[in-house]
Amino acid sequence: NAGVTQTPKFQVLKTGQSMTLQCAQDMNHEYMSWYRQDPGMGLRLIHYSVGAGITDQGEVPNGYNVSRSTTEDFPLRLLSAAPSQTSVYFCASSRLSSYNEQFFGPGTRLTVL
Amino acid sequence: DAKTTQPTSMDCAEGRAANLPCNHSTISGNEYVYWYRQIHSQGPQYIIHGLKNNETNEMASLIITEDRKSSTLILPHATLRDTAVYYCIVRLMKTSYDKVIFGPGTSLSVIP
Numbered sequence: 763n764a765g766v767t768q769t770p771k772f773q774v775l776k777t778g779q780s781m782t783l784q785c786a787q788d789m790n791h792e793y794m795s796w797y798r799q800d801p802g803m804g805l806r807l808i809h810y811s812v813g814a815g816i817t818d819q820g821e822v823p824n825g826y827n828v829s830r831s832t833t834e835d836f837p838l839r840l841l842s843a844a845p846s847q848t849s850v851y852f853c854a855s856s857r858l859s860s861y862n863e864q865f866f867g868p869g870t871r872l873t874v875l
Numbered sequence: 876d877a878k879t880t881q882p883t884s885m886d887c888a889e890g891r892a893a894n895l896p897c898n899h900s901t902i903s904g905n906e907y908v909y910w911y912r913q914i915h916s917q918g919p920q921y922i923i924h925g926l927k928n929n930e931t932n933e934m935a936s937l938i939i940t941e942d943r944k945s946s947t948l949i950l951p952h953a954t955l956r957d958t959a960v961y962y963c964i965v966r967l968m969k970t971s972y973d974k975v976i977f978g979p980g981t982s983l984s985v986i987p
Binding site: 797803804806852862864865866867868869 | 964
């Protein structure tokens, strides 16, 4: 199993550009989530999904959209990038019955100029 | 969810046991204690969890006090690869999924 994969690893955007961060898992996990990590702030939940076709907001959802058309994929879209979205983004997945035991991807380091 | 308090940083000599404390004095009876770690530039990694009994797996041991108000993660023979930020989290097994679960954690440095 590849586990949780994320692409790209690094990305530089200009303010106002849009892009999609990709996340995929091959463990047939129902639960998937996106976090951002900023220095000194731990990880903050952006959006999450408990299954295909179901998504919901976390703590910091503004400026981000998600969709879950398949169990495997959970892309994160930045609609109009802002410098405040400069961060490291992690995708995670788990079984719904044990969603606190999450498997994390390697992260995407995003810089918005 | 109960709030946790961890030291900001700790050092440990290579080969010695690393004991990482966590206070969770407001923990409720059906909340579990989870530990994750994050090695620099990687995604967090689940380590272990427990309710009230001590737990051990191939990575670590978890000691929870009898009153459940604190716990200690033990890495029995720390190596340089154990240098990481360690997160202590208190959660219900099934709860609202929209809660933030990670705080600043403890930065453990294993010293040669």
